[in-house]
Amino acid sequence: MQSSISDSLIEWYKTNKRDLPWRNTADPYIIWISEIILQQTRVVQGLEYFNRFITRFPDVLSLANAEEDEVLRYWQGLGYYSRARNLHAAAKDIQKRFNGIFPDRYEDVRSLKGIGDYTAAAICSFAYKMPYAVLDGNVYRVLSRLLAIETAIDTPAGKKIFYEAAASLLDKKHPDTYNQAIMELGALQCTPQQPDCNKCPLISIFLAHEKGIEKDFPHKQGKTKIKERFFNYFYIRNKTSVWIHKRTGNDIWKNLFELPLIETEKPLSLTELQQTETYKKLFTGINKIEISAPAFQAKHVLSHRIIYATFYTVNIDSPETGLSEYLQIEDSEIDNFAVSRLTLRFLEHLYS
Ligand code: SF4
Incomplete structure (x- = not known):
């Protein structure tokens, strides 16, 4: 045979x-x-x-x-x-x-x-x-x-x-x-x-x-459980500067760059987000913050996860302590950094 x-x-x-x-x-x-x-x-x-x-x-x-x-x-x-x-x-x-x-x-x-x-x-x-x-x-x-x-x-x-x-x-x-x-x-x-x-x-x-x-055929025993995650991203701008950071740790998109992120256990409105300690820490010391309604929202499906992402655009008057752990770059430089497909979708939306 x-x-x-x-x-x-x-x-x-x-x-x-x-x-x-x-x-x-x-x-x-x-x-x-x-x-x-x-x-x-x-x-x-x-x-x-x-x-x-x-x-x-x-x-x-x-x-x-x-x-x-x-x-x-x-x-x-x-x-x-x-x-x-x-x-x-x-x-x-x-x-x-x-x-x-x-x-x-x-x-x-x-x-x-x-x-x-x-x-x-x-x-x-x-x-x-x-x-x-x-x-x-x-x-x-x-x-x-x-x-x-x-x-x-x-x-x-x-x-x-x-x-x-x-x-x-x-x-x-x-x-x-x-x-x-x-x-x-x-x-x-x-x-x-x-x-x-x-x-x-x-x-x-x-x-x-x-x-x-x-x-x-073929027979399979069981399907992997899909986990839902909720990402809130902030495209923070001061004149031509924006802030990004590299993802580290044992998680998706390790070593790729992304915008400042607050992950929450469930979907939160902007008002609810603003009450969280991570939000307050991120914007510590900044006097003037203009924040948009969600600039972009996406359901992003990965193999074992669904990410519900909301992107806000934020204008600030001056960078202060909360942003010191992020990398400050010129907005025109962002193409030089490897980012996830989700972040790319937002940037394409922003510049379309
Ligand atoms: S099951 Fe697949 S391999 Fe078998 S006869 Fe049909 S097409 Fe061919």
């Missing part, structure tokens, strides 16, 4: 695959960058970022020697910024541990920051033709339907079963093309809601399709 699956998949892939730049190379660095970009991003959007990123950072050393702020700027708008921070840290690690040469042992590749089982298997099979099976969302879907696997994919038992199934079906002579083919089948043909079974190269061996239940 393994060889007939592989032959059918590879033949289908040759005529149906999308022509993407990272498929025409065996350079592990290029493959790595593309895989990290594509982890949470659609191909169309990822392609644009990939081209810009590779033009600026064409190899390990150019990335390792860059400042983190610049790497984040090239990632701006793509989300999941830990991916960019990890890329940068891993490039520095390669520079230090492997003299700047991308490692060619699976264990070494897997040891790099931000590289998990899937990405290590993808790099090692695509670049070095090593026999490691990839398991991403597309492959989980295809395998669960192919073998009608009932075990939930988000459980330790499920992971083990799928890992073994993927390894046993892998074409060890052509691991690179086989892995690409099964992922592409999941992306183009065996989609979550509309699997196009009638045109599928594997239809004759599909257990779930035989029973007409392919859309029921």
